[in-house]
Amino acid sequence: xxxxxxxxxxxxxxxxxxxxxxxxxxxxxxxxxxxxxxxxxxxxxxxxxxxxxxxxxxxxxxxxxxxxxxxxxxxxxxxxxxxxxxxxxxxxxxxxxxxxxxxxxxxxxxxxxxxxxxxxxxxxxxxxxxxxxxxxxxxxxxxxxxxxxxxxxxxxxxxxxxxxxxxxxxxxxxxxxxxxxxxxxxxxxxxxxxxxxxxxxxxxxxxxxxxxxxxxxxxxxxxxxxxxxxxxxxxxxxxxxxxxxxxxxxxxxxxxxxxxxxxxxxxxxxxxxxxxxxxxxxxxxxxxxxxxxxxxxxxxxxxxxxxxxxxxxxxxxxxxxxxxxxxxxxxxxxxxxxxxxxxxxxxxxxxxxxxxxxxxxxxxxxxxxx
Amino acid sequence: xxxxxxxxxxxxxxxxxxxxxxxxxxxxxxxxxxxxxxxxxxxxxxxxxxxxxxxxxxxxxxxxxxxxxxxxxxxxxxxxxxxxxxxxxxxxxxxxxxxxxxxxxxxxxxxxxxxxxxxxxxxxxxxxxxxxxxxxxxxxxxxxxxxxxxxxxxxxxxxxxxxxxxxxxxxxxxxxxxxxxxxxxxxxxxxxxxxxxxxxxxxxxxxxxxxxxxxxxxxxxxxxxxxxxxxxxxxxxxxxxxxxxxxxxxxxxxxxxxxxxxxxxxxxxxxxxxxxxxxxxxxxxxxxxxxxxxxxxxxxxxxxxxxxxxxxxxxxxxxxxxxxxxxxxxxxxxxxxxxxxxxxxxxxxxxxxxxxxxxxxxxxxxxxxx
Numbered sequence: 001x002x003x004x005x006x007x008x009x010x011x012x013x014x015x016x017x018x019x020x021x022x023x024x025x026x027x028x029x030x031x032x033x034x035x036x037x038x039x040x041x042x043x044x045x046x047x048x049x050x051x052x053x054x055x056x057x058x059x060x061x062x063x064x065x066x067x068x069x070x071x072x073x074x075x076x077x078x079x080x081x082x083x084x085x086x087x088x089x090x091x092x093x094x095x096x097x098x099x100x101x102x103x104x105x106x107x108x109x110x111x112x113x114x115x116x117x118x119x120x121x122x123x124x125x126x127x128x129x130x131x132x133x134x135x136x137x138x139x140x141x142x143x144x145x146x147x148x149x150x151x152x153x154x155x156x157x158x159x160x161x162x163x164x165x166x167x168x169x170x171x172x173x174x175x176x177x178x179x180x181x182x183x184x185x186x187x188x189x190x191x192x193x194x195x196x197x198x199x200x201x202x203x204x205x206x207x208x209x210x211x212x213x214x215x216x217x218x219x220x221x222x223x224x225x226x227x228x229x230x231x232x233x234x235x236x237x238x239x240x241x242x243x244x245x246x247x248x249x250x251x252x253x254x255x256x257x258x259x260x261x262x263x264x265x266x267x268x269x270x271x272x273x274x275x276x277x278x279x280x281x282x283x284x285x286x287x288x289x290x291x292x293x294x295x296x297x298x299x300x301x302x303x304x305x306x307x308x309x310x311x312x313x314x315x316x317x318x319x320x321x322x323x324x325x326x327x328x329x330x331x332x333x334x335x336x337x338x339x340x341x342x343x344x345x346x347x348x349x350x351x352x353x354x355x356x357x358x359x360x361x362x363x364x365x366x367x368x369x370x
Numbered sequence: 371x372x373x374x375x376x377x378x379x380x381x382x383x384x385x386x387x388x389x390x391x392x393x394x395x396x397x398x399x400x401x402x403x404x405x406x407x408x409x410x411x412x413x414x415x416x417x418x419x420x421x422x423x424x425x426x427x428x429x430x431x432x433x434x435x436x437x438x439x440x441x442x443x444x445x446x447x448x449x450x451x452x453x454x455x456x457x458x459x460x461x462x463x464x465x466x467x468x469x470x471x472x473x474x475x476x477x478x479x480x481x482x483x484x485x486x487x488x489x490x491x492x493x494x495x496x497x498x499x500x501x502x503x504x505x506x507x508x509x510x511x512x513x514x515x516x517x518x519x520x521x522x523x524x525x526x527x528x529x530x531x532x533x534x535x536x537x538x539x540x541x542x543x544x545x546x547x548x549x550x551x552x553x554x555x556x557x558x559x560x561x562x563x564x565x566x567x568x569x570x571x572x573x574x575x576x577x578x579x580x581x582x583x584x585x586x587x588x589x590x591x592x593x594x595x596x597x598x599x600x601x602x603x604x605x606x607x608x609x610x611x612x613x614x615x616x617x618x619x620x621x622x623x624x625x626x627x628x629x630x631x632x633x634x635x636x637x638x639x640x641x642x643x644x645x646x647x648x649x650x651x652x653x654x655x656x657x658x659x660x661x662x663x664x665x666x667x668x669x670x671x672x673x674x675x676x677x678x679x680x681x682x683x684x685x686x687x688x689x690x691x692x693x694x695x696x697x698x699x700x701x702x703x704x705x706x707x708x709x710x711x712x713x714x715x716x717x718x719x720x721x722x723x724x725x726x727x728x729x730x731x732x733x734x735x736x737x738x739x740x
Contacts, residue, residue: 148568152591156535159526163709165702166536172701173694177687195709197522213590220586221522317547324543331542332535339533339565 044068045358048085048092048111055099059347067354085110094118094357096350100126108135116363118353120346122146122337124367125260125287133369140353143365144209145345146337151213153336154255154285157309158218160330161281162195167327198222203251205244205267206258206286207233214255226250229258244268248275253283260287270295279306285336288314297322300329311336414438415728418455418462418481425469429717433466437724455480464488464727466720470496478505486733488723490716492516492707494737495630495657503739510723513735514579515715516707521583523706524625524655527679528588530700531651532565537697568592573621575614575637576628576656577603584625596620599628614638618645623653630657640665649676655706658684667692670699681706 049057049071063069070092076084085107092111097103097119108114108131117132118140132139160166171177200223204211207227215225215238226239228247233240241247244267248254254276258264268282268291276282282305284291293314299305300323307328313319316334323329337343352364419427419441433439440462446454455477462481467473467489478484478501487497488510502509530536541547570593574581577597585595585608596609598617603610611617614637618624624646628634638652638661646652652675654661663684669675670693677698683689686704693699707713722734 148592149566152529152567153533153535155591156526156529156533159522160530160535160539163523163526163705165523165526165530165700166539168702168705169530169536169700170540172689172703175691175694177689177703196519196711198518198711216590217587220583220590221525222518319542319547321545324545330535330539332538333542333547335533335538341566341568 045094046070046089046092047354048072048089048095049098050095050101050103050107051098052101055101057096057098059351062347062351063354066358082106082110094354096354097121097127102126102128104128105131108132108137116140116353116357118350118357120350122150122346123259123287129367129369138357138363139367140349140357140363140365141367142346142349145349146342147209147213149339149342150210150257150285150336151217153311153332154210154214154257154283154309155217157283157285157311157330157332158253158255158281159197161283161307161309161328162197164195164327166330170327200224200252201226201250202253202255203227203241203247204238205229205247205254205256205290206264207236207238208257208259210285211255211257212236214257223253230263244272245275248272248280251276252279253281255283256286256290258286258290260289265289266292268292268296270299273299273305276305278304281305281307281309283309285311288312288316293320300326415464416440416459416462417724418442418459418465419468420465420471420473420477421468422471425471427466427468429721432717432721433724437728452476452480464724466724467491467497472496474498475501478502478507486510486723486727488720488727490720492520492716493629493657499737499739508727508733509737510719510727510733510735511737512716512719515719516712517579517583519709519712520580520627520655520706521587523681523702524580524584524627524653524679525587527653527655527681527700527702528623528625528651529567531653531677531679531698532567534565534697536700540697570594570622571596571620572623572625573597573611573617574608575599575617575624575626575660576634577606577608578627578629580655581625581627582606584627593623600633614642615645618642618650621646622649623651626652626654626656626660628656628660630659635659636662638662638666640669643669643675646675648674651675651677651679653679655681658682658686663690670696 044067046068047063047070049069051057051071051073053073057069060069070089072081072085072089075088089111091113093113093115095103095111095114095117097117100121100123103117103126105128108128114135114137116138117127119127119142122142124139124141127139129139197218198221202218202223202225204215204225204227207215207229211227215227218225226241226247228241228244241250254268256268266289270292273295282291282296296305296308297320300308309330311332312334319331323331349365356363414437416438417433417440419439421427421441421443423443427439430439440459442451442455442459445458459481461483463483463485465473465481465484465487467487470491470493473487473496475498478498484507486508487502489497489512492512494509494511497509499509568591572588572593572595574585574595574597577585577599581597585597588595596611596617598611598614611620624638626638636659640662643665652661652666666678667690670678679700681702682704689701693701719735726733
């Protein structure tokens with residue numbers, strides 16, 4: 001059996017690749033050395049790399065000393081990847097998800113020996129969790145490796161929307177300051193009362209490792225935190241609301257930091273936006289499909305909501321063009337997790353989970369099945 | 371003696387006016403009522419409004435019930451404002467500075483009865499403080515009315531520079547995400563390690579009401595704070611450095627939140643920028659002239675410093691055009707104090723100081739003479 005080793009490509013689609021590669025020593029263009037081939041005699045455990053074409057494994061050098069890596073996508077060529085998987089990796093006990101490659105029943109059917117799925121993604125919405133659970137396959141996510149970065153990004157987007165930092169930066173760069181002598185602060189002149197952070201009611205949707213870090217950060221700004229989540233958190237003193245509607249009614253600002261699941265898909269709909277109200281601001285660092293984007297665009301364009309800071313979108317990399325002209329909106333290309341420190345931390349978690357599994361130790365960051 | 375009442379103008383230069391006016395009830399276009407004239411029989415104390423043409427008093431309605439207001443600029447017409455001041459306001463005991471109108475020896479010479487200067491500005495660099503002190507004239511600033519807003523803005527600029535929020539917003543709005551499939555994160559690909567806030571050494575220059583609020587806000591992000599100021603602060607546990615050089619050497623990020631004085635003019639010079647280093651980031655929410663702007667531009671253009679978030683500039687509203695193309699720079703048109711909540715708070719402080727003075731009570735926010 002051959003092993004496929006990934007090259008650092010400068011493909012324009014490989015955003016994460018390019019970024020990762022700057023953090024890599026030694027460089028990731030590894031030789032296709034025969035010593036790395038996987039054969040029945042190879043004592044190294046086999047890991048299937050599950051990815052979509054635009055993502056590649058960027059830290060293969062950290063895994064190759066201990067594991068054999070098999071990439072069905074690279075191996076398949078013109079052949080059917082499922083067939084390649086069946087014929088070459090039927091004995092694999094572990095899958096490593098690289099990027100948000102959907103992992104569902106069809107792939108799992110090809111891997112009858114599978115015991116663990118380790119993902120390099122911040123979210124697990126690409127994995128069919130209930131199917132894994134049904135088959136007794138453990139799933140390890142990244143724990144809180146990305147949580148600080150995402151929380152920082154959420155706060156940055158919030159300050160930016162309220163204080164119109166990106167909009168005023170555009171204003172200055174356009175040379176408008178000397179020409180116009182004023183900064184109009186966007187179209188909604190009557191809603192300046194939204195600008196100060198102090199005293200704002202911030203509703204956090206999903207008070208997990210990211211949401212709780214956002215709360216920690218906003219407290220010194222004088223924000224008042226409340227939240228909704230599947231369950232009321234023990235040892236958390238912030239007011240809890242059973243559903244997003246009650247939270248939206250109470251909040252000036254709604255921050256989405258929950259997972260995307262069947263239950264949270266379009267959790268922000270027309271009704272929630274109306275409840276948040278004309279001066280309300282929405283920040284999304286979760287997943288685009290948490291919001292009914294068509295409705296959000298309508299509310300923003302019609303001035304029925306105060307503003308939005310969005311790191312994620314329903315149809316990435318496509319962003320509704322109606323938003324491009326709005327000064328009360330900040331648009332970020334799904335980069336809340338893109339600092340090298342957190343990428344390194346995420347790689348550490350992936351390696352540690354795989355090493356733990358093959359040493360018969362508990363996974364570091366298994367997801368719960370609640 | 372006639373009284374001059376200010377009109378809300380929609381002049382394009384009157385940025386603050388336009389913004390203030392949205393917050394005003396009743397509207398500020400007050401009638402030129404004869405009952406408001408100031409005469410020797412008028413029992414209401416006289417306040418001289420000291421301003422530059424592009425600024426006007428926007429809360430006259432709050433002062434007129436208790437005070438007579440005299441605006442030499444409006445009264446002078448083609449005449450010499452100093453002569454008008456001498457002949458019409460020699461008995462004035464109070465001056466209200468509206469906007470950063472320079473107040474020096476020449477004006478003070480026209481006001482022999484002056485006892486107090488109250489300013490509506492966040493800074494006092496427009497007032498000749500040593501001359502006031504020599505003459506025994508008290509000066510009241512705005513205390514910490516604007517401090518929360520400025521601190522929020524400083525943190526917003528910092529997150530924006532590190533995480534390139536404005537740059538990525540431009541990237542998305544330009545339609546580049548689907549086209550290029552990546553966000554290049556600016557020109558300095560080798561310095562991604564600067565992006566995360568956690569663990570960064572933040573040096574604050576001036577740990578007053580603004581600087582200490584910035585520190586409070588950055589602690590939950592995992593930043594490590596140290597500072598320099600005229601004196602070591604009692605009851606502050608952050609490491610203190612006697613001068614900006616030692617602080618810059620120690621810091622990843624330098625935040626300027628001190629007053630502009632003779633001592634702090636160009637406090638950030640070529641040497642400090644070199645000490646801060648190639649990955650260093652500088653945030654300025656104080657005054658433009660705290661930095662030798664020409665040197666800063668040179669360092670930024672040549673990649674000798676990591677990035678900058680600037681709310682203030684040496685020659686506002688003119689911003690060096692060399693900065694317009696840089697993605698590691700965020701440019702804000704001196705708007706750190708422009709939320710309606712803080713503008714209202716500032717007006718409250720001005721009114722309270724004037725009422726205290728004329729009731730023979732202590733000023734609320736006198737500046738110290740240390």
